[in-house]
Amino acid sequence: MNIFLKELKSHRKSLIFWSIGIFFMVASGMAKFEAFSSSGQSINTMMADLPKSLKVVLGMSDLDLSKASGYYGMLFIYLLLMATIHAAMLGATIIAKEEREKTSEFLFTKPVARKTIITAKLSAAFVNIVIFNLVTLVSSIILMGKYSHGEAVNREISLLMAGMFILQILFMVIGSALAAVKKKAKTAASQATAILLLTYGLSVAVDLNEHLKGLKYLTPFKYFEAKQVMYGGGLKPSVIVLSAVLIGVLSFATFFFYKKRDLNV
Template identity: 50%
Template sequence: MNVFLREMRATRKSLIIWSISMIVMVAGGMNKYEAISASGQSMNELVSQMPKSLQTIMGMGAFDLSKAIGYYGLLFLYLVLMAGIHALTLGATIIVKEERDKTAEFLLAKPISRSGIVTAKLMAACVNLVVLNGITMLTSIQMVSYYSKGATQTHDIIVLMIGMFFLQLIFGALGAGIAAIYKHPKTAVSIGTFILLAMLILSLMIDINSKIEVLKYLTPFQYYTAKQIVASRELDSVFVTLSVVEIVLLLLATYVSFNKRDMNV
């Protein structure tokens, strides 16, 4: 039995739904840009008069909303949130769905080691993340280029999508790690979602209050922000290194815990 192909078939429907959702999110968000683009600078002035906390919560204040890439930067936070939830849910469910569905005995009876099972499952999850990221990137390039009226923003969007992919890997590995460590598979997604939302809230608090900026290393939502990437047009090497370390540690925890756990059959 090829576990990788089995998992790809099992996640196919979910991937299609999430991909359509991302396309709709990008297309719908950029269509709204057309409605406000005529106001140009007046829209920026309106945003500047809002309280900083409200600007932060709504993702405004750091972008020139008269430009398509600026408006896309505002939209990027919501794309990252959707991608993060998908990655975390996928990472958690793909590890423990046999225990949840009481079919673990069937899988473990096959001539494949537990490490081999985890590897195949994680490879399938990674392919899902790549496909979702690629579809989002292609849709974003098309929509932003269209509303930029010929101005190319491809480089900025590619860098943003690379940053989003690192976040997808972090949250996917987090979901897998929690699912492998926690003894109750049905609640692994809930715990992971709680952690994700706590990280998002911490990120918003950091944006509101610069005095706690030192805490930015605790939340991946601060690693690849649109305002930083659009301004510098590159990823921060410190956060890239930190991301790789976190992913490796979470995957290591997944392998070790999955090999040691007593499976619920």
Template identity: 25%
Template sequence: MTLFRLECKTHTKTLLIWTIVVALLTLGLVSLFPAMKDMGLQQMDLKSMPKEMLKAFNLSDMAAFATIKGYFGYEFQYVMIATGIFAAMLGTNALSREESEGTITYLYAQPISRASIVSSKMLANALIYSLYWVVSMVVAFLVCLIFKESGASVSDLFKGFSQLTFTGWIMGLTFLGVGFLLSSLLSSNKSATSLSLGLVFLTFILGVVGKLKDTFKTLVYFSPVDTALPSAIFKSGIQWNYVWTDLIVLVLSVLLTFWIYRRKDLKA
């Protein structure tokens, strides 16, 4: 419990910074909706672009941009990428930071097993991510209510946000779990940021490639971001095949993290 509290305290400042920045970014993006709607964004001529390309970048239904759900669904996908980076950074820093900063010596002196170290850190970081995500989604929902078009259904919007909140939570936990797995293999957190960026952008690109051609469709399953793609969630609801894939990756990452860390030669 002491380690759990210490881990939460360590990330309190990071949590506040990320939450505030994402909230302001969401406010800024959504506040542009009335102006973009009046400009007739949905009438943009994209006929020259291949349909597969439009689908890959979630631009296939430009008419949806006339609604707050359609506009938010497209704009917020970039926030989802940032969210994945945040979750991955929490994971990749969690275990490797102790060795890198020399605080592993303090943990050695405590009556705590390696399994307890991993579980405490996982729970703490999962809580940090969950708080960030819930607050971010509440802010996004309220902002969308303020700037929604007249006649938009509040209940329909709430349903879409509820589904997005769930799938986004699963997406973030998946990146967090894979980050922990990478952290269990590292002896320093110096490369944690670059690994987090690489992990998220690589999987996102795999998702884009998977949507370009049916031959590569299976690549989408390697993209946790596509599990919680706002435009897809608002249009078709939860894609459970992607959710189950993420959950399998999450469970395997957690189990492998425990297995590797228990056998790791830690440096004091």
């Protein structure tokens, strides 16, 4: 419990900054929507002229941007990127920082088992992620309520946040597993981020090129896409199961490899 509380405290400040960031992200995004929609011009006709590849890269393909929900769907990919970057870095650093800051000789000579320490640290990271997700959810519902002109969007937002939550957990354990396996734990955070950007790039490539469709299970960013979640698809059970399996395997790997690790001191 003491380790858990200490970790919560030491990540408090960064969580506050991320929360402020995510609020402004939603606020500024929706403010732009307001400017668009009040200009009287149809966004859709304007967007139709854009090349497909650009729309894909910007995350706006197949969304009805004249509606607040569609606009939010475009915004979602950026929120998702922020949330998963936060989760991946958090998962990696919370494990790696004892070695990075050379405090492992303090913590790991205390009468606690390594698995207890990892459990406490991952629980603290989990709480951070839940708070991050709730802040995004609440910001979105409040700000969408302001701009949606009566369009019912709360259900869609909640579904998207549920998908985002699963991906947050997935990237958190990608980070923690890397920190447990790698000899130089310090590099885990940058590697986890690299994996994240790579899989995001892959998801864009899959959208651009029909032939790559088979690769969509390789990138978590194709698991819960706004257009499919919002327009009736909901969360697909197959990808929920796939995510759960990946999360299970990576959590196990974190514990298994950390237990056997020679700590750098």
